[in-house]
Amino acid sequence: MGELANCPKCNALFIKSTFKTICDACFKEEEKAYETVYNFLRKRENRTATLLEVVDGTGVSEDLILKFIRQKRLQLSNFPNLGYPCDKCGKAIQDGKLCTNCAKELKAEIEKLQKFDEWKKDKGDNGSTYYANKPKKD
Ligand SMILES: [Zn+2]
Ligand SMILES: [Zn+2]
Numbered sequence: 001m002g003e004l005a006n007c008p009k010c011n012a013l014f015i016k017s018t019f020k021t022i023c024d025a026c027f028k029e030e031e032k033a034y035e036t037v038y039n040f041l042r043k044r045e046n047r048t049a050t051l052l053e054v055v056d057g058t059g060v061s062e063d064l065i066l067k068f069i070r071q072k073r074l075q076l077s078n079f080p081n082l083g084y085p086c087d088k089c090g091k092a093i094q095d096g097k098l099c100t101n102c103a104k105e106l107k108a109e110i111e112k113l114q115k116f117d118e119w120k121k122d123k124g125d126n127g128s129t130y131y132a133n134k135p136k137k138d
Contacts (some may be wrong), residue, residue, distance in 0.1 A: 033060040034068055041079060050081045051092060069094075 002015035007023035014023035022030070036058045040046055046057065055062050066084045068074045076082055076094040083092035086099035088106075093099045098106060 030064065030067075033058075033064055034073060036060055037065055037068060037074065041074065041082075047079060048081050049079065051083070054082065 002017040002020070004013060005016035006012070007014050007026055009022050009026040012023045012025065014020075020027065037054060037060050040054060040058045041049070046053075049057065051062060051065060054060070054065055058065075065074075069076060069082070069084050074082070081092065083094040085091065086093045086102055087097045088102040089099060091099045091101075096103070
């Protein structure tokens with residue numbers, strides 16, 4: 001069942017549903033943009049294009065291309081340089097939220113915190129000051 005809503009792109013009224021978050025006109029625009037991007041990437045010489053090169057080459061906005069990537073409509077395994085930015089450092093990634101480096105760092109950070117937590121438990125602390133004393137990362 002849909003509900004009446006304003007299109008987030010053009011503000012037109014439309015029936016919103018789980019699969020439809022923008023109005024028909026904007027949906028058609030997006031489909032056209034997807035085709036443009038798809039046709040661009042189908043060319044062999046564009047296989048190594050970066051996100052910016054795709055934006056330049058197609059005139060489609062970065063946001064929209066990222067949306068297609070997140071929707072997994074663009075098969076990134078064929079395009080080694082294409083991806084969306086890592087949440088932390090902005091490097092192009094194709095899976096998850098963080099690049100390998102940042103994921104590794106985060107894991108080390110979590111392990112450090114866990115050790116800290118254990119160390120505090122060893123000292124008989126009930127952990128109530130844990131959050132206040134959480135080491136700051138810069
Ligand atoms: Zn619209
Ligand atoms: Zn990163």
